[in-house]
Amino acid sequence: MATLYTQKDKNIRLTWVYLTGFLVFVIAIGWVFSQVLDNNAILYGAVVFSLAMNLISYWWSDKIVLAISEAKEVKRENAREIYNLVENLCIAGGLPTPKIYIIPDTAPNAFATGRDPEHAVVALTTGIIEKLDKQELEGVIAHELSHIGNRDILLSTVITVLVGFVALLSDWFLRWSFWGSKSDDNNRSGQLQFILMIVALVLAILAPIAATLMQLAISRKREFLADADGALLSRNPLALASALEKISADNEVLEVANKATANMYIINPLKGKRGKGMAKFFMTHPPVEERIKRLREMGK
Numbered sequence: 001m002a003t004l005y006t007q008k009d010k011n012i013r014l015t016w017v018y019l020t021g022f023l024v025f026v027i028a029i030g031w032v033f034s035q036v037l038d039n040n041a042i043l044y045g046a047v048v049f050s051l052a053m054n055l056i057s058y059w060w061s062d063k064i065v066l067a068i069s070e071a072k073e074v075k076r077e078n079a080r081e082i083y084n085l086v087e088n089l090c091i092a093g094g095l096p097t098p099k100i101y102i103i104p105d106t107a108p109n110a111f112a113t114g115r116d117p118e119h120a121v122v123a124l125t126t127g128i129i130e131k132l133d134k135q136e137l138e139g140v141i142a143h144e145l146s147h148i149g150n151r152d153i154l155l156s157t158v159i160t161v162l163v164g165f166v167a168l169l170s171d172w173f174l175r176w177s178f179w180g181s182k183s184d185d186n187n188r189s190g191q192l193q194f195i196l197m198i199v200a201l202v203l204a205i206l207a208p209i210a211a212t213l214m215q216l217a218i219s220r221k222r223e224f225l226a227d228a229d230g231a232l233l234s235r236n237p238l239a240l241a242s243a244l245e246k247i248s249a250d251n252e253v254l255e256v257a258n259k260a261t262a263n264m265y266i267i268n269p270l271k272g273k274r275g276k277g278m279a280k281f282f283m284t285h286p287p288v289e290e291r292i293k294r295l296r297e298m299g300k
Helices: 008-036 040-068 080-093 126-131 134-149 152-177 190-234 237-249 277-282 288-298
Strands: 099-103 110-113 121-125
Touching (some): 080 099, 099 126, 110 134, 110 152, 121 126, 134 152, 134 190, 134 237, 152 190, 190 237, 190 288
Parallel strands (some): 099 121
């Protein structure tokens, strides 16, 4: 059985692996594209772009996600009961109290973000506060605090931002490639130029797909772990199971959510998506039925 914080060191290492991998990946793509389009400025731009995106992803990815989600910070005097729940769980888990943000949307959902426990945020929709009872809400908050303790929040937020930038880079090249190459056949063979063009097109098409699949695989694994750790932290796995059941049964769509940020929420906010066959590979979360089953087994 997973225990609280068992994945912390692993997730910190993975974060740096992905940041480094993104740097190498973008520079490599920049080199291929620069050869195809005969423009060395693309390579220089790729180096600057990858370095800038790594800095932005590490230091400001949480702010980007909160802005996209239209979340607003609330103070203790405006949400005393929520603060009390969060603080009590933080004391039990040995965590600093995170900032609390509210998303003004009646669809029930929640997520955590931030680069470390000292700069963490728990975001709750108005819907989840209104529709869950105190024990269920405590279970959800414990789940999100487990993401913070395990350092899931930095890993998932960084990957969310980087995957979005990979998709933008791919789209940019596919559009630019229609302008045609300006290479001089006297300086390089037409056959090499053709091969590089094919390689560049394949990279442009497959890169965002591969990045998205990696993002989703990480998201599914960390949800199981956060469920287990959250149940241990709150000491009430049945309350978290009940909360997941209510959230998944609610038919409201979270308006501010999108495909880039969906993996961060406790339940997929994009309703109506079921995992069948190959579709399972593109699920942002493991099947909620399986999550509920595991939690109820813990509560026996």
